[in-house]
Amino acid sequence: PADAMAWLKDVQKLVAGNANHADSHLALAEAALDARLWGQARSHLEVALAERQSARACYLRAQLEEAEKGDAAAVREWLARAATAEPDPAYVCESCGAVSADWHPHCPRCHGFDSLEWRAPDHAVEVIGAPAFAALPAISAPDPKPAGRADKAAKEAIAGPPVAIDRPEDEDDEKAGTPGAAEPQDDDKPSDEDKPPPTVDAARRQV
Numbered sequence: 001p002a003d004a005m006a007w008l009k010d011v012q013k014l015v016a017g018n019a020n021h022a023d024s025h026l027a028l029a030e031a032a033l034d035a036r037l038w039g040q041a042r043s044h045l046e047v048a049l050a051e052r053q054s055a056r057a058c059y060l061r062a063q064l065e066e067a068e069k070g071d072a073a074a075v076r077e078w079l080a081r082a083a084t085a086e087p088d089p090a091y092v093c094e095s096c097g098a099v100s101a102d103w104h105p106h107c108p109r110c111h112g113f114d115s116l117e118w119r120a121p122d123h124a125v126e127v128i129g130a131p132a133f134a135a136l137p138a139i140s141a142p143d144p145k146p147a148g149r150a151d152k153a154a155k156e157a158i159a160g161p162p163v164a165i166d167r168p169e170d171e172d173d174e175k176a177g178t179p180g181a182a183e184p185q186d187d188d189k190p191s192d193e194d195k196p197p198p199t200v201d202a203a204r205r206q207v
Helices: 002-014 022-034 038-051 055-068 072-084 149-159 169-176 200-206
Strands: 090-093 116-119
Touching: 002 022, 022 038, 022 055, 038 055, 055 072
Parallel strands: none
Antiparallel strands: 090 116
C-alpha cells in the first residue's frame, strides 16, 4: 500500500540517528509488515530478537509467520513466547515502581513529580494505559486441511463394522402392523348415542 510505504520511509528517517537500537529495528519491522515487505521485516526482527526477546518482538514475529507463510505451528510458538517474554521498555516510576505506557509529569499512581524513567521493568507487571496481552489483535490460523482417504479409512477401521441388533418378536409384530394390533375392536368404536348433537352451523349447511 502507498500509505504503508510512505510510513516506512518516515520511520527510516526517524530512526536514522540511532538505527542500530533494538527499538529502531522493531519500529522498522512493524512498518515493513504493514508494507508487506516480509524480507525486511524478518531481517529487522532477527536483529531485535538476537539482542532481546521482548514480548513485542515475539508478537511481531508471530504476525510475520502468519502473514508470509500461514504457518500455524510457528504462530502458536511465537505467541507462547510472547506471553512469557521479558517485559517491553516503558516509563517506570522510580518512587513506587508503577509502569506507564505514556510519559506524564506526575506518576499516575503515586503522583510523584518527574519520577518516570524509560527502561524495561524488572519483571512483568501491569502497564498503566496499555492493553493487556490478551487484548492484542488475534492472529488467524489457516483452515485445517480436509481429511484424506487414509484418515477416513483409519476412522472406519477404528469404528469397526456395523453390528446388527436382534429385536424381540413382539416388537417386530407391532412394527409390521398386525390386524389385531392396528384395527380397533367393535367395543372401542363410538356408538350413535355417544356422538355429540349437531350444531347450528351444521344444520344450516344441511338445509
